[in-house]
Amino acid sequence: MIPVTRSVLYLDGLSVSFDGFKALNNLSIDLAPGELRAVIGPNGAGKSTMMDVVTGKTRPDEGTALFLGSHDLTVLDETEIANLGIGRKFQKPSVIETLTVEENLELALAGNRSPWQAIMQILRPQDRRSMNEVASRVGLTDALDQLGGALSHGQKQWLEIGMLLLQEPKVLLVDEPAAGMTDSETLKTAELLKSLAGEHTVMVVEHDMEFVEALGCKVTVLHEGRVLAEGSLPHVSSNNEVIDVYLGR
Amino acid sequence: MIGLRLRQLVFASIIALIAYVFLANVMFPASMGMALDSYSLTIVGKYLCFAILAVALDLVWGYCGILSLGHAAFFSLGGYAMGMYLMRQIGERGTYGHPVLPDFMVFLNWEQLPWFWYGFDAFWFAGLMIFFAPGILAFVFGWFAFRSRVSGVYLSIITQALTYALMLAFFRNEMGFGGNNGLTDFKDLLGYPLTSDGVRVWLMLSSGLALLLSLFLCQKLLATKFGRVLVAVRDSESRTRFLGYRVEHFKLVAFVMSAMIAGLAGALYVPQVGIINPGEFSPLASIEVVVWVALGGRGSLYGAALGAIVVNAAKTFFTGFYPEAWLFFLGAMFVISTLYLPRGILGALEDLAQQVRGKAPKLSQEGLS
Numbered sequence: 001m002i003p004v005t006r007s008v009l010y011l012d013g014l015s016v017s018f019d020g021f022k023a024l025n026n027l028s029i030d031l032a033p034g035e036l037r038a039v040i041g042p043n044g045a046g047k048s049t050m051m052d053v054v055t056g057k058t059r060p061d062e063g064t065a066l067f068l069g070s071h072d073l074t075v076l077d078e079t080e081i082a083n084l085g086i087g088r089k090f091q092k093p094s095v096i097e098t099l100t101v102e103e104n105l106e107l108a109l110a111g112n113r114s115p116w117q118a119i120m121q122i123l124r125p126q127d128r129r130s131m132n133e134v135a136s137r138v139g140l141t142d143a144l145d146q147l148g149g150a151l152s153h154g155q156k157q158w159l160e161i162g163m164l165l166l167q168e169p170k171v172l173l174v175d176e177p178a179a180g181m182t183d184s185e186t187l188k189t190a191e192l193l194k195s196l197a198g199e200h201t202v203m204v205v206e207h208d209m210e211f212v213e214a215l216g217c218k219v220t221v222l223h224e225g226r227v228l229a230e231g232s233l234p235h236v237s238s239n240n241e242v243i244d245v246y247l248g249r
Numbered sequence: 250m251i252g253l254r255l256r257q258l259v260f261a262s263i264i265a266l267i268a269y270v271f272l273a274n275v276m277f278p279a280s281m282g283m284a285l286d287s288y289s290l291t292i293v294g295k296y297l298c299f300a301i302l303a304v305a306l307d308l309v310w311g312y313c314g315i316l317s318l319g320h321a322a323f324f325s326l327g328g329y330a331m332g333m334y335l336m337r338q339i340g341e342r343g344t345y346g347h348p349v350l351p352d353f354m355v356f357l358n359w360e361q362l363p364w365f366w367y368g369f370d371a372f373w374f375a376g377l378m379i380f381f382a383p384g385i386l387a388f389v390f391g392w393f394a395f396r397s398r399v400s401g402v403y404l405s406i407i408t409q410a411l412t413y414a415l416m417l418a419f420f421r422n423e424m425g426f427g428g429n430n431g432l433t434d435f436k437d438l439l440g441y442p443l444t445s446d447g448v449r450v451w452l453m454l455s456s457g458l459a460l461l462l463s464l465f466l467c468q469k470l471l472a473t474k475f476g477r478v479l480v481a482v483r484d485s486e487s488r489t490r491f492l493g494y495r496v497e498h499f500k501l502v503a504f505v506m507s508a509m510i511a512g513l514a515g516a517l518y519v520p521q522v523g524i525i526n527p528g529e530f531s532p533l534a535s536i537e538v539v540v541w542v543a544l545g546g547r548g549s550l551y552g553a554a555l556g557a558i559v560v561n562a563a564k565t566f567f568t569g570f571y572p573e574a575w576l577f578f579l580g581a582m583f584v585i586s587t588l589y590l591p592r593g594i595l596g597a598l599e600d601l602a603q604q605v606r607g608k609a610p611k612l613s614q615e616g617l618s
Binding site for chain 1: 473481487490492495498
């Protein structure tokens with residue numbers, strides 16, 4: 001039986017193991033519509049594996065993963081999940097290096113994804129407008145003609161975020177957006193993500209505590225594949241277990 | 250810019266070649282002595298067919314990252330479709346004089362034409378089969394392979410297995426394609442004798458036009474968003490999936506188109522060389538195509554065409570003058586291009602031209618990361 005939920009993303013009792021190593025161990029998280037959530041945890045806590053399960057890259061051994069209460073994410077594949085409205089920014093920037101910034105944005109642009117459509121498609125003025133809008137929002141207006149591979153690490157991160165925006169997803173999964181950014185860029189990223197919450201549901205995985213503080217949202221702490229603590233940042237940082245495994249070091 | 254000019258140069262050379270042959274062999278009287286003899290015509294026509302095959306492979310390998318080591322299979326299927334038409338054209342002029350059955354069937358004591366030979370007496374039907382036979386095979390093969398996410402070296406290996414299996418099958422007499430000897434002893438094409446100079450000229454011209462058309466169509470296709478999705482699949486397949494593209498469908502469309510172009514190349518090749526046999530399916534033949542493309546410049550359609558012509562011209566030269574040196578030379582070319590010309594002849598020329606102009610070579614969009 002599918003549990004009734006109004007969560008946008010509902011994960012319950014997820015377990016994944018790789019060769020006996022439990023990457024996820026009875027993990028449960030749920031995200032309300034429009035929520036901004038930060039997920040922190042030491043390396044190997046299961047953050048990326050959780051995103052892999054949500055985006056269809058990894059199948060869980062057991063547990064439930066529901067999108068909008070009705071779509072079972074454990075049976076859909078990456079393409080179907082992406083088209084349902086779950087967008088993902090990877091930890092390692094993975095823009096298409098041999099395409100220009102503009103072409104990368106064009107690929108991400110929401111719309112029909114069939115081969116036939118791709119052959120026939122001509123960019124409409126409103127498409128160009130939204131691409132230019134996003135480009136200026138992520139500060140890449142001057143770099144539209146540059147190849148993805150020629151961008152700096154921080155610029156690639158921005159381009160990925162821009163691509164994510166153009167996909168117009170309902171849920172954004174953002175993996176370590178601040179890695180390789182300067183302090184001011186980090187703050188700018190936090191502002192951007194905060195401004196997206198409300199309209200979109202955003203889940204951010206991050207190591208950088210200053211960044212999490214800047215987000216000022218509910219925090220989930222993962223450890224050894226399960227949720228260790230959940231609540232506001234001051235609340236979780238006063239939790240003894242959390243201090244032991246993560247913050248206290 | 251320089252890359253563009255080099256590509257235009259390749260394109261213009263093919264047009265010039267076609268125009269020259271058209272003027273010298275068709276328009277001007279033979280007494281002017283400018284016409285190409287039939288030996289050269291056939292050789293040039295063959296090279297042009299190989300260039301089409303190279304363009305077909307480059308479409309999937311250079312732009313979509315599918316290293317097919319079985320493209321000779323699609324080429325041969327197109328060739329067999331044309332061969333079947335040419336066999337039916339022989340009619341009563343065969344050794345056994347049977348009005349319908351080709352010689353090899355009479356020899357095997359077959360009473361009637363197998364069902365899959367029906368329709369090949371009509372040129373339009375054979376013309377469709379030139380595209381459909383390789384296209385359907387590519388569709389079925391690609392459907393299962395891409396859906397199961399077989400890629401990289403594993404895909405290359407099963408494409409080798411595919412062409413090898415077809416070779417073994419076509420070697421069997423029971424298959425009904427002439428077994429070991431294949432199809433040969435052709436007489437007419439569209440009612441004109443194949444050995445006449447006029448037909449040879451037109452076959453060579455058609456091959457040239459088909460090459461231009463394939464280049465033009467692939468270029469147009471790659472200039473659309475479809476082409477950019479292919480490049481995205483080549484460089485980061487999983488990323489493309491997460492963007493919501495059904496990667497296997499894009500691969501399938503490119504693979505089927507490529508197979509059809511390869512089939513066209515084979516169909517133009519067979520009447521010029523006068524024979525098609527199962528040897529054309531040999532795994533080595535497919536690997537040679539990869540060498541042409543790698544040497545000419547993978548990821549550039551014009552480079553692929555250039556590579557096919559250069560390698561085959563070298564092959565003609567070596568097998569004529571130093572037959573024992575040819576395979577060593579082929580091996581050396583492959584090693585040299587892998588080590589020193591990662592973007593092939595065309596890529597190297599582009600870099601050279603850029604250096605001459607005093608600019609540092611830039612990462613080309615068409616080059617590989």
